[in-house]
Amino acid sequence: MDNFYNELLYELEMEIDKLEIEADCRIQKIETVIHEIVKCLSKLKEYIQKRGFNNTEEEIRFFKHQKPVIVSKLIYYNAIYKIESKKPNETKSAKKYIHTELKKLKRFFDNNLEFYKYYRTNNTFIDDQLFVRGKYDIKLNLDTIYFETDHSFSTVADYKAAKILANDLIQVYLEDQLNNRHYKRVHRKSPLTWTASKTALTELIYALHSQGVFDRGNAEIKLIAKTFESTFNIDLGDFYHTFMELKARKINRTKFLDSLCEALIKKMDEQDER
Structure with missing residues (x-):
């Protein structure tokens, strides 16, 4: 499992690097990157559905650490695509827009503070509820997206873990723009x-x-x-x-x-x- 995942992730990162260098149009580049990430996730899903996991520990590691890394890239680039598409050209308006986007990240953090603490400190005591398929407890404040996803390739918290990783990147991107670090x-x-x-x-x-x-x-x-x-x-x-x-x-x-x-x-x- 680890070898397949690492190779797939390496190929995706190399492809993203190549697009970062070669593509001239920012929006067009992001569209292509998103397409590549979706293809990568499709391959990963097919592999998991055919092979399964050797044990619960392997399943938890995949949904807690491995899948979120790739999904976080999808969330990040999709967010940047929307930001770049909607951001005003005028400097003052652009800064106001960026501050609004940063506030959205803060709201997500505030609304998921307990999970942030659990995930960031690498706690494990309820991993079997959060990162094993087919297990959920409505008391865990589940996101609606969980009920709309394919449960053969998702758990109650793998998307939220990916969202945390993605928000870190989005925050850096927004603050980078705000400080004119180009x-x-x-x-x-x-x-x-x-x-x-x-x-x-x-x-x-x-x-x-x-x-x-x-x-x-x-x-x-x-x-x-x-x-x-x-x-x-x-x-x-x-x-x-x-x-x-x-x-x-x-x-x-x-x-x-x-x-x-x-x-x-x-x-x-x-x-x-x-």
């Missing part, structure tokens, strides 16, 4: 071009920032990101959003860094054998 593609000055994914570079940048390797640890993350953009001729776009997606991963959160270690050790071993 970096335009830089003119090519360096002979080197980054050809791996933007997600991989973002992972590397945040790792270097966490280690404090620049300016004795005093360099801001956005300055580091802009320097990498300029040096390697790449536009990272909303790298805050990308990092939030990395954080949302429950398995293999440092995939690129791990692959770097493996590649370097392999090269050292090969040279030792000569």
Whole structure:
């Protein structure tokens, strides 16, 4: 199960990265991304319905951690599509609109505070009620959407978990717009071009920032990101959003860094054998 899920998630993230780089029109790009996520979920659903789960623990892990990561991408991009479609062009009106959207996120948080606490602190004592199919208790304040979904591929709380992950990304996106953190593609000055994914570079940048390797640890993350953009001729776009997606991963959160270690050790071993 884990191998199939990880491979499917990796392919989806690579496809999204490619679209982020290649597509010029923001709205058109989001439409295509949504289409790719829907296809990914269809493959996942088909796999689950054919294979099932080995045990309850595997089922809980899937609906609590794995499926919400992909569904959160769908919620996020669908929300951004609506925001971009409806946002006024005039600056003052646009800011008012963004503040209104942020208030919506706050309302969801307030209305689901207990579940937020449960999920964020990784509690498990009622996982068998929240993340196992076919079990529900009306006293848990169920969302209407649960009764409208396919119960062979959903539980009472997997969508709410995805909504929490998505709202983190939406909040970053809105605050990013509010603070005018938009970096335009830089003119090519360096002979080197980054050809791996933007997600991989973002992972590397945040790792270097966490280690404090620049300016004795005093360099801001956005300055580091802009320097990498300029040096390697790449536009990272909303790298805050990308990092939030990395954080949302429950398995293999440092995939690129791990692959770097493996590649370097392999090269050292090969040279030792000569």
